Amino acid sequence: MTSAAHGPVETAELLVRDAELLVVDDGREIAGGWVAVSGGRVTAVGPAGSEPEAERTVSAAGRLVTPGLVNTHHHIYQNLTRSYGPAVNGSLFDWLTTLYPLWAGLDEEAVYVSAYVGMAELLMGGCTTSSDHLYVHPRPLLVDAEIRAARDIGFRFHATRGSMTRSVEDGGLPPRSVTQSEDEVLADSERLIGAHHDPEPGALIRVALAPCSPFSVTRELMIATAELAERHDVRLHTHLAEDHDEDTYCLETYGCRPVEYFEDTGWLTDRSWVAHCIYPNDAELRRLAAAGVGVAHCPSSNMLIGGGTARVREMRELGLPVGLGCDGSASTDHASLWLETRGALLLGRYRGGPGAMTARDALDIATRGSARCLGRADELGHLRPGACADLVVWDLHEVALAGALSDPVEAWLRCGPARAWTTVVGGRVLVERGEPVLPGLAEALRHHGRIARRMQDVG
Template sequence: MIDILICDAHLYLDQDWEIPGGWIAIEKNRIHSVGGPQQSPPQAGRVINAGGRLVTPGLVNAHHHMYQNLTRSYAPATRLRLFAWLQALYPLWAGLDADSVYVSTYIAMIELLLGGCTTSMDHMYIHPRPRLIDEQFRAARDIGMRFYATRGSMTRAQADGGLPPSDLVQDEDTILSDCERLVSAFHDPAPGAMGRVALGPVSMFSASERIMRESLTMAERLDLRLHTHLGEDMEEDDFCLSMYNCTPTEQFERMGWASPRTWVAHYIYPSPSEVTRMAKAGISVVQCPSSNMMIGGGSADALDMRERGIKVGLGCNGSATTDHASMWMETRNAMLLGRVSHGPAAMGAREALDMATRGGAACLGWDDEIGHLRPGACADLVIWHANEVALAGAITDPVEAWLRCGPAVAGTSIVNGRVLVENCQPTMTALKDMLREHAQQARRIQKIA
């Protein structure tokens, strides 16, 4: 028996596969079948008439820092460059605890769902108290979101030439044993998993060579994915030159990180020959368009990387740099950036949507099951709300209209076969209480009485 049938939809199922006026059937937590107007759909327990609206795979957020919800739009830091911005916020983030991480993850996931995201990673690299990622998994379970945690780490304090204060770094042995604990508690490599764990020393300038190398060794031993920030700021080039006498990419290669197991955030400043080498090595890259523009540090040339064979996904990045978490917005900004750099013929809504779905799924090593809606895929999809005013007059191409005429929000979001957003509202009943708790925690973290 089919559980949910969505009919009369413009289906964007995958790159190069769309069905106008189509239907899509969900059985349990998988896509069962799809069809066009000439094919009869199966009987279903629940039928949702999409009324001609666009249905896409759920968008995949391949880089985020959800705890930063607690310091969004923090006034003293809004005009700072990356390193100064981090140093202004580290003392506040030192106040993170179990309750604040739970509630900030909860609110971040609701916001992501409303923006059409059904799978998100999170790169949690601040660990002033133990077992904070456990709280993120608790929030993901309570909501029902597909979640890829990345156990981030910082080892190099200011006194050792790094950026963070000493109370935010950990020693390598503590980090490695916590990574191992998290993997055994939460990493599910099985098909259809709702939770996985990757290893993610934060960046070359705040993580030691030892933790980079030992994370790689552990990832190979336990078959895990690796993640870090790379080429995010020109200051990283200066740092690597003085610390390692080479560029960030060269150090990355020396440590053995250039492999298909790795996806990196940003990668704005490689040379053309470095991009060619990384493509050959098989790494994936996450472009974070809004965050990059907000902090004024340039942006990865995603189109060029895709042409060279690198799989490129999209990410919201930290809630305190982007100050919002809408994957629809990131998709639109990725399209705009591509057109600014390469002209209007080079990039349209479909290329951007491919990055936000297949591209993000490839970053997570998960594009066999998510990021598309082929039969057998995970039942993660979005029926996009059609704003009649915004879409008035847009009648020739529903995918282009979706990305050009927004802002667009999810009308219905389904994750693992469960409806988590309906009529543009989350189905969880705890949201009001969570927002109240989030407001209290934000005041505490920002030291506002």
């Protein structure tokens, strides 16, 4: 467990030291390790006794240090309608049709405060990079609002420009008030890429294109979006093979199964990653793997909705990039990547037995697997020198850890609950001693409560 991998010792801007165990990368862990950071990058790692001088030092004594967790699928705005009573016990389609009318009330302020609060929650759960799938657009400039929140916080954020064009009048599920025309979607997608997408290494903000699902947009938009992504070299995201009703819908509407439709519309490419992917058959899984399509596995959402779960072990054996996602804050009702990582461990073992998933496997999915889904495996999900300086010092109460003496990584997921004691994004400390270091959080929470009450028409 002790493999030192460090560059030249030099003065650092930030030094995280004295970790009980530092997880650098797959198979590289350093007992008593340290991480040095300068210019937003990891400059060196190593064992106790070889630390450089630093402008600021964070003690990780007695604690596990890992790369920051990466969230590959989320709908942050849904934290405005968490645990909404009329929706919680229905099927996926029942849940959607109940909540769409509430989400029609979204505006820029609502999206900004939901994003600000949601990103604070993600940081507290050890997430340092998140994508978000905002596909409800009753008003313009909503994606810009969540990007503004990410910039105000200093959070690493992949905004995906979602879309729906099939309203209930067109044979879809959502009301007309939250859908747009194909021309509106494509024009705004191109505008967002030009305004916000940063293709440079170390970028904090990137943009991807993300029609909501095969049953919420037209075939023409799926094809045009894939072409637009190719032209601008951005990534593609959507829900795929999430529900048996989707199989029925695609067969009746397009004359084929969802994965075949996905391929026919030009999406079967390593530019794409998809959410859930619960119901592909064996041949379809092999096609997805051969193309390099990534999968965002959402354990809590799968279990709460009760609609099945991805075959994660088989996917990984085939070579598919598999990452983790919180999914919507109104389907899982939380935004903790630690909970999702633990859920992946438990669900993997429940499906496949004790050999199917270890804590290190789950950590690998939450870090390196997720980074692969977002196309950033070179600089996210590990702490090798040159990586983005995104890391977490984890805290478990000593009562919870009593007796856990032999393996800090297994204890991290088995003994919880764990929380982020320190969360660092790009070398900036954004959670300190378990609390977000965000000056705008109290005001955002006040506005969030007011908007959530208005949206749910409560009190």
